[in-house]
Amino acid sequence: MSTGTKVTLELPWVEKYRPYKLQDIVGNEETVERLKIIAKDGNMPNMIISGLPGIGKTTSVHCLAHELLGEYYHQATLELNASDDRGIDVVRNKIKQFAQTKIVLPPGRHKIIILDEADSMTPGAQQALRRTMEIYSNSTRFAFACNQSSKIIEPLQSRCAILRYNKLADEEVLARLLEIAKMEEVKYNSEGLQALIFTAEGDMRQAINNLQSTVAGFGFVNDVNVFKIVDQPHPLVIQNILLSCVKDKDLDKAMELLDSLWSKGYSAIDIVTSTFKVAKTIPDINEQTRLDVIKEIGFVHMRILEGVSTYLQLCGMYAKICDI
Template sequence: MTFELWVEKYRPKTLDDVVGQDDIIRALKGFVEKRSMPHLLFAGPAGTGKTTTALALANDLYKSEELVAANYLELNASDERGIDTIRTKIKDFAKTAPFGEVPFKIIHLDEADNLTADAQQALRRIMEMYSATTRFIFACNYSSKIIEPIQSRCAVFRFGPIPEEAIKNRLIMIAEREGLKYTEDGISAIIYVAEGDLRKAINLLQTASAMASTVDSKVVYRVAGLAHPEEVRAMINSALKGKFLSAREALRNLMINYGMSAQDVIRQLNREIMASKSLSDKEKAMLMIFLSEVDFRVTEGAHGDVQLAAMLAKLVEVGESHERGAVGRET
């Protein structure tokens, strides 16, 4: 039995199959209908469909695997990021005539924000010289790292996180095709952990299904190395009620039971504090300032346990201030 990556097995083959980016897909379908398109820049977070959309666009344009293979070149700019790649692979591919009825070839540069400045400058001239027969698709996480002359030559499409409903539907489709047993809270847990990253969600589903016969929230959080949100909320609430030692013990249990790093805890604290309904906007702002300092110190090498304990102490302080304010309003 061969092991298949579900991310690749269930990768959309056409634009109609791409989920969560409806406005972008609508525009790209217009390019396919006219068999004409400008250079494109796809920017957005990881796992939101940039690479998949580029390949689906090529499939819809060229119609056959043979024509896609002849007319579509994909390079990962994080591996081939220097000027030599631009002068050899890209230039050699760009100067040959396209095959088939579509009058241009496509060069897809994935993770283009890793291209060196010299490589990006060299691309400017190539984009102009071969514009009659070649189109470029740049895919990146941060469009600000692409030089302005290239951005101005491209139609920019910004990919947002995949909506929760779209992720849920795709996960259920895969689970049913693979014959998995799953629970509603298991799917919800994957959506919580993935934060709009469909690739991460599918990988979590596959890993969790390999670890247990039923994909439930307990398995998902253990696979992801994150704590159950309710446990994090309970820890925060203990601290806000002034129970520092209880919150400290809960923190240690989370880090031991789930194998969480200090930065994992910081990310979940950030998410749960912002979602809290018991804290005011001013209190959340105060905690975010302190949490950012904790994050910086941990990143710089400070002891994670000590910094997180300081964060809990700050929560105790905010909780006491909150209680005093509540008493003052009552009187």
């Protein structure tokens, strides 16, 4: 039934605020400077950009392509993602076909093939690319974006310039979140922004998505709402558990707080992951104690990942931390 209201399709903020110029990219200044020099000279090499998810690898390649190709960007760029089938057939057909296509470009410019999540390409497909890269080197350049460059075969690595992206600093993520919050007129408090940064761990894409989800779900960005949206245990509760163990040696109090988290439905992996994050910044303990605590968490984390995901593992972990 129509209510007569007009429905407007809103872009996800992560797309709405995606940079289109290299100067707008946040973080990794040294690497981005190298890309700016490439854009200025116009001679792009084949390249591999590696780093963690959500820190701007693919966006950087698109920005570079925009600056190099200008109005020819759409017809002279081919992007293939991990979601596409990228076996040998795709290399032989799609990629080769695009490389063979005649497109009139300004002097010194090349067609660009962007292979996102390149480390999930089959070794056979990577081998098939070797010859294609050499045959069409006069007209086409390849850009591989991947999380681990070691999963790209050696012959391809030797044909490419390798750029590495580091995790974004908390201040860089915060600055971008504040910009978006201002443009979208988001209501927030400082605890809410801290929670977004804590949960994103240097991943800009996740930080922006969590910001939008919290605004859509609750209208106000504070720490409680953010942790509900990302479905992680509140770090203050985890911090209280650790302080009860390390400082007060009060295992009963720690178990009460653990029970409150367990009854809310958090899994063992949620709790142990958050415990590790909080242990790195827990206040007023000496570094040796901190290292011993992290070591215990590491052992339990390993057991949980191997499949022993039980409440008893968590109880044992906190009991051992009490003994430190």
